[in-house]
Amino acid sequence: MYEVYLDDVVYPVAPSSITTKINSQNETITLANEGEVNRIKTPGLTDITMDLLLPGIVYPFAIYPSGTFQKPSVYISQLEKLKTEGKVFRLVVLRKLPTRVLGYDFSMSVTLEDYSLKEDAEEGIDITASLNLKQYVDYGTKKVKFKKKKGGNTTTDEKKQRSNVGKKTGGTYTVKSGDCLWNISKKKLGKASRWKEIYKLNKSVIEKAAKNHGRKSSSNGHWIYPGTKLKLPKK
Numbered sequence: 704m705y706e707v708y709l710d711d712v713v714y715p716v717a718p719s720s721i722t723t724k725i726n727s728q729n730e731t732i733t734l735a736n737e738g739e740v741n742r743i744k745t746p747g748l749t750d751i752t753m754d755l756l757l758p759g760i761v762y763p764f765a766i767y768p769s770g771t772f773q774k775p776s777v778y779i780s781q782l783e784k785l786k787t788e789g790k791v792f793r794l795v796v797l798r799k800l801p802t803r804v805l806g807y808d809f810s811m812s813v814t815l816e817d818y819s820l821k822e823d824a825e826e827g828i829d830i831t832a833s834l835n836l837k838q839y840v841d842y843g844t845k846k847v848k849f850k851k852k853k854g855g856n857t858t859t860d861e862k863k864q865r866s867n868v869g870k871k872t873g874g875t876y877t878v879k880s881g882d883c884l885w886n887i888s889k890k891k892l893g894k895a896s897r898w899k900e901i902y903k904l905n906k907s908v909i910e911k912a913a914k915n916h917g918r919k920s921s922s923n924g925h926w927i928y929p930g931t932k933l934k935l936p937k938k
Contacts, residue, residue: 710792715765716756724750749838759828810883878931
C-alpha cells in the first residue's frame with residue numbers, strides 16, 4: 704500500500720509509478736591532443752514525475768482521511784495554489800503493508816514546476832494530473848557590516864543569524880531504520896509539518912551524521928541515520 708502526500712495533503716490514489724531522475728552536472732572537456740576528460744561535479748537537482756488519478760466517483764481503493772469523498776476540484780485547487788504561489792513543500796511517499804510499515808519512506812522538499820490535467824471519455828469523469836516536481840535545496844545569503852577601527856583601518860563583521868527555535872526542548876528521540884523527519888514529527892509532535900523545527904534544532908548533529916556516512920550534506924534533513932539522537936521541540 705502506498706500513500707502520497709503533497710504539502711501534508713494525502714492524495715486519494717497513489718500513482719502506479721514514480722520516476723526519479725538524479726541529474727548530473729559533470730562537464731566534458733576536450734584537451735588539445737589528449738582527447739576528452741570528464742570533470743566531476745556535485746549532482747544536480749532531482750526531477751520527479753508522476754501521474755495522479757483524481758476520482759470523480761467513490762472507489763473502494765481510494766483514500767480519504769476525513770472519510771468523506773472529495774471531488775477532483777479540491778485537489779486541482781491545491782495544485783494550482785502550489786504552482787502560482789511558487790511554494791516549497793514536502794513530497795512524502797509512505798510504503799506499508801496492512802500488517803507493518805515496510806521501513807523505506809521517501810521525503811523531499813520540492814517545487815511544482817508544471818502540471819497538466821487529462822480528461823478521457825473512456826475514463827468516465829475521472830481526471831489524471833501529470834506532475835513535474837523538482838528538488839529544492841535551501842540557500843542563504845550573509846550580510847556584511849563594515850566597522851572602522853581606530854586609525855582608519857576597516858574590518859568586516861559577518862552578521863550571524865540565530866533562530867529561537869529549540870531553546871526549549873521536549874525530550875529526545877533516537878533515529879531508527881526507516882525514519883524520516885516527516886514521520887518523526889508526525890509521531891512525536893502530532894503534526895508532520897513541524898519537521899523543519901526538528902531539523903533546525905538538530906542541524907549540526909544531522910549534518911555531522913550525513914558527512915560521517917559519506918554525504919556532502921543531509922539535503923536539509925532528508926538523509927538521517929539510525930542511532931542519531933535528536934532533541935525535540937516543545938509540543
